[in-house]
Structure formats: C-alpha cells, structure tokens
Amino acid sequence: MQANKGGFNNRTAQQSLRGNELCKKLGHVFKQPQLLQRALTHRSHTAEHNERLEFLGDSILGCVIAHHLYSNYPQLSEGELSRLRSTLVREETLATLAQQLDLGSHLRLGEGELKSGGFRRPSILADALEALFGAVFQDSGFEAAQQAILNLYVPYLEKIDIQALGKDAKTLLQEYLQGKRIPLPIYNVVALQGDAHAQSFQVECIIPSLKVSARGLGTSRRTAEQQAAQAAYEQLPHTP
Numbered sequence: 368m369q370a371n372k373g374g375f376n377n378r379t380a381q382q383s384l385r386g387n388e389l390c391k392k393l394g395h396v397f398k399q400p401q402l403l404q405r406a407l408t409h410r411s412h413t414a415e416h417n418e419r420l421e422f423l424g425d426s427i428l429g430c431v432i433a434h435h436l437y438s439n440y441p442q443l444s445e446g447e448l449s450r451l452r453s454t455l456v457r458e459e460t461l462a463t464l465a466q467q468l469d470l471g472s473h474l475r476l477g478e479g480e481l482k483s484g485g486f487r488r489p490s491i492l493a494d495a496l497e498a499l500f501g502a503v504f505q506d507s508g509f510e511a512a513q514q515a516i517l518n519l520y521v522p523y524l525e526k527i528d529i530q531a532l533g534k535d536a537k538t539l540l541q542e543y544l545q546g547k548r549i550p551l552p553i554y555n556v557v558a559l560q561g562d563a564h565a566q567s568f569q570v571e572c573i574i575p576s577l578k579v580s581a582r583g584l585g586t587s588r589r590t591a592e593q594q595a596a597q598a599a600y601e602q603l604p605h606t607p
Contacts, residue, residue: 392468394518395503395511404475406502409491411477417498424501427509428456431516451527455520459585459594461493464519470495483561489594490586526601536597540572543603549576552599554592557582567591572599579603 390396390403397403402420410416432455436448443451454460465471471486474495485491504512534542544551558569568588572581572595579602583594 389468389470389473393499393503393515395507395515397502397506399506402502402506403499406498407470407473407495408475409477409480409485409495411480411485412475417495420498420501420505421494422501423504424497424499424512425456427504427512428497428500428516431513432456432520435517435520454527455524458489458493459590459597460523461496462489463594463597464523465492465496467519468496470499480565483565484567485565487584488561488565488567488586489584489590536593536600540596540600540603543600544574549574552596554595556588556591570595572596574599577603 405415406417406420408416410418429452432452433448436443436451436455440448440451470492474486474491476485476491480486480491500512500516503515528539541551553573553575555571555573556568557571560567560569565586567584567586568591569582569584570588570591572583572592573579579599581595581598581602583591583596583598585591585594
C-alpha cells in the first residue's frame with residue numbers, strides 16, 4: 368500500500384513539474400491550478416472538459432489579435448488586417464504555436480484518443496490552446512490573457528511576410544519556386560494514423576533541387592500538405 372502511495376505521489380510531482388514548465392513557456396502562473404487542468408482536459412477524458420474554456424478563449428484571442436494588429440500595423444488596410452487576423456487565429460497557426468509549447472504532452476485524453484494519436488491532432492491542439500487562453504482569463508483577467516497570447520504571437524508575427532497576406536502556404540511556395548524557375552515541390556503521404564472517423568495524415572513536401580524536405584500533420588491530406596508547405600517555405604532564403 369505504501370508503494371502505491373509513493374507511486375501516486377511521484378506521478379503527482381511529475382505532473383506538477385511539467386505544469387510548471389508549461390506555465391513558464393506561457394508566461395503565466397495559475398492562482399487556480401484547477402483551471403489549468405480543465406484547459407488541458409479533452410472531452411474524451413471526462414465530463415469536466417475544456418470546451419467552455421475554448422469558447423471563451425476563442426473570443427479573447429480574436430480581440431487581442433485584432434487590437435495588436437490595429438495598433439502595430441498602421442499601414443495595413445481593413446481588408447489586409449482581416450486577412451492577417453484570420454491567418455493568425457486559424458487552426459493551423461494555433462496548432463503550430465501549441466507544438467512550440469509541447470502542449471500535446473500535457474493533454475488529458477481518453478484511451479481511444481491516446482491510441483489514435485490525439486495528442487498530435489491539430490484540431491485538438493488548437494482547441495486546447497484556446498482553452499488555455501480562456502483559463503488564463505478566468506484566473507487573472509483580460510490583461511493576463513492578453514500578455515499570454517502576445518508572448519506566443521509576437522515572435523511568430525516577426526516571421527510573417529506581410530506581402531503574403533491572404534495566400535496559403537502551398538501558393539506561396541509555388542510562387543517562390545516559379546519566380547526562381549525551380550521545379551515545383553512533390554507531396555507524399557508518409558503516414559496515416561487513427562480510425563477512419565478520426566484520421567491524421569502526415570505529408571512530406573520535397574524540393575529535390577534545393578535538397579529541402581519538410582513534414583506536416585493534419586486531419587486531412589490538404590491540411591497536412593499546407594503544414595508541410597509552410598515548413599518547407601520557412602527553410603528557404605528570403606530577401607526583404
């Protein structure tokens with residue numbers, strides 16, 4: 368009995384340590400740790416899941432991003448601001464930022480989702496990140512949520528090509544290669560995981576002449592190709 372108690376304490380300590388690591392990356396320490404736990408809980412795990420926090424976080428994210436863009440990009444028109452905001456709050460971008468936080472390793476998933484690789488699924492990662500923003504808001508208010516969001520987004524924004532507004536990654540990559548008379552990339556599905564109703568695709572984007580190879584993950588082949596194209600595009604040299 369004592370050994371079991373020790374094992375439980377060890378797991379609890381490990382979870383607490385990893386939670387602290389996540390909070391450090393996010394830039395927010397929770398006064399109410401139960402909110403963090405709720406944000407990381409998928410509906411497949413328990414009835415006390417993160418969907419309501421996700422709803423809240425989605426609204427806060429849109430407001431914070433809109434205000435930041437309006438304040439920091441005075442040269443952009445309303446249409447350009449709208450397109451950039453849409454790019455920043457879409458699933459692909461949220462999933463990318465979630466991966467930078469290693470959010471998947473912190474999620475509480477049901478057995479079925481664990482077996483099907485739910486901790487890697489972009490939709491689950493994106494939803495959990497929005498829930499995390501909602502949890503910060505509930506824990507400490509709007510300014511804390513705003514800061515947590517900007518802690519992730521400001522570095523990401525510095526990498527975005529403003530001239531590429533409204534263009535998806537595959538289009539950007541194609542235009543880049545065509546402009547330099549380089550053959551177009553090859554996309555290959557390298558892995559297919561999960562059941563038919565919850566599959567995730569892993570796609571590789573290859574540019575042989577440049578010796579560039581990058582992979583993307585998505586709930587559809589199209590989404591995975593976009594992720595792979597974005598990763599490949601970021602490997603290419605860009606001049607101002």
